[in-house]
Amino acid sequence: MGTVRATAALTAFFALTVPLMPVQAMLVRVAPKSARRFPHWYHRQVCRILGITLLIEGAVDRDLPVLLVCNHTSWLDIPVLSALAPVSFVAKKEIGGWPFVSSLARLQQTVFVDRTRRLAAGDSADEISERLARGDTIVLFAEGTSSDGNRVLPFKTSLFGAVMGRGAATPISLNAAVAVQTAAVVYTHRRGLPVSRAERSSLAWYGDMDMQSHAWNVLKAGPLTVTIRVGAPVPLSSFADRKELAIKTEREVRLAVHGILRGRPEDRTLEPVDPDPEKRRALRSQPKSTSEKWT
16 A cells, blocks of 8 residues: 555656746746745645645744754655745755756755855855845755754754854845744654654654655655744844854754654744844744644
């Protein structure tokens, strides 16, 4: 039965995806705003095909440019977070060479970062700054790799250099309207039953796991429920430097992940600041904590 389910899901995925790839390619060239929104709709359909139910607490601000700082567990995080809101990702350069996956990433306007070259990292920082200035939401997997799903790895301060000055200075090429939000992503149920610690590790994709075999096994395993807890928006300008940004977002994501795993209610530590009137107008659309469920 699992093999039949996985085959049907893959067939439906490619039937949806392949015809839509030239549509997104055209939108990227001629309609940037639509190109930003279209992958959000597409990934909601992908989640339905894959049997993923999202339980969402909070919301990503749609009226501000947002740096969305997240934990990273699996390749499933890409459709899940894309279904959460219109987003683009920061990814390592190697993904740009993966067959088919690289095409999808480029169509979603992923920013590729070569962490081995200082000059290339500077170019990526400029691109991220420009994208935020245009109002985009950029997802940063701040651990720098994926985990086993039961913990949050230490955030790498260097990854925040793309949006903050290298020293204890001000954000580069950004204004006070840019917001920072966190998103904690936890795979909580399979076939409607709570996922155990060992089962969650089998759902995670990390280390030297082969992506194709892992994806096949996940699809065979049955429908999944994912809980996403989104933090309140905080002005980027309120952080002194990239180290403070990394420390505070790591703490919030870790507490949120542990709270979800233990079934505890929301526990925020990175509270929104009380901005001056100008910033308050910029952050006027700050979302309240809400819960959304859909399949």
